[in-house]
Amino acid sequence: DGGITQSPKYLFRKEGQNVTLSCEQNLNHDAMYWYRQDPGQGLRLIYYSQIVNDFQKGDIAEGYSVSREKKESFPLTVTSAQKNPTAFYLCASSIEGGGSYNEQFFGPGTRLTVL
Amino acid sequence: AQSVSQHNHHVILSEAASLELGCNYSYGGTVNLFWYVQYPGQHLQLLLKYFSGDPLVKGIKGFEAEFIKSKFSFNLRKPSVQWSDTAEYFCAVNKNSGGYQKVTFGTGTKLQVIP
Numbered sequence: 001d002g003g004i005t006q007s008p009k010y011l012f013r014k015e016g017q018n019v020t021l022s023c024e025q026n027l028n029h030d031a032m033y034w035y036r037q038d039p040g041q042g043l044r045l046i047y048y049s050q051i052v053n054d055f056q057k058g059d060i061a062e063g064y065s066v067s068r069e070k071k072e073s074f075p076l077t078v079t080s081a082q083k084n085p086t087a088f089y090l091c092a093s094s095i096e097g098g099g100s101y102n103e104q105f106f107g108p109g110t111r112l113t114v115l
Numbered sequence: 116a117q118s119v120s121q122h123n124h125h126v127i128l129s130e131a132a133s134l135e136l137g138c139n140y141s142y143g144g145t146v147n148l149f150w151y152v153q154y155p156g157q158h159l160q161l162l163l164k165y166f167s168g169d170p171l172v173k174g175i176k177g178f179e180a181e182f183i184k185s186k187f188s189f190n191l192r193k194p195s196v197q198w199s200d201t202a203e204y205f206c207a208v209n210k211n212s213g214g215y216q217k218v219t220f221g222t223g224t225k226l227q228v229i230p
Contacts, residue, residue, distance in 0.1 A: 035220075042223045043159075043207075045219070108158055
């Protein structure tokens with residue numbers, strides 16, 4: 001089955017700790033994205049990557065970091081610098097990031113709670 | 116900055132009622148437009164998309180949307196809703212910016228259909 005997997009589904013973190021959210025896709029897509037979903041605010045773009053070893057900040061990148069060492073993987077680290085990290089995090093991918101013509105495919109999400 | 120507005124945050128309809136959800140965007144250049152849907156407990160998925168050509172776009176499950184360039188709008192419609200249409204609906208605008216695909220989502224509209 002082709003798709004996007006995110007793990008874990010639920011994650012709890014103590015204040016001051018960094019935590020890494022996993023995102024893997026087997027769709028052979030070039031572009032990958034991380035969004036944060038909060039009630040009443042829709043999806044806000046954190047980071048995106050068009051190709052391996054390249055990524056760009058989205059609208060709310062502060063307190064987050066990413067890497068793109070492999071085409072199929074785009075992990076997101078929520079650092080202790082992120083002031084309000086409790087949220088639902090969605091990973092997505094699309095066939096190619098260069099053109100403007102591609103829909104995004106989404107993973108099931110990870111719900112992060114900071115205690 | 117590019118923005119997407121969905122004015123209806125929560126809509127409640129009876130089955131068989133007609134639906135129209137508003138979506139307006141601020142960007143004046145060439146854009147691609149999408150509606151995504153998130154059914155309870157499921158992944159976010161594409162409902163329909165507009166790239167070019169006929170401004171009336173048909174999607175899955177009887178949904179359609181009309182692109183009106185002069186009004187910067189891409190409203191979603193369905194003549195007769197069903198209980199199974201209960202979900203959250205997101206409008207999204209995709210713009211090629213400096214060779215990168217930049218997607219902006221609206222804040223979402225929760226639709227509740229009462230049997």
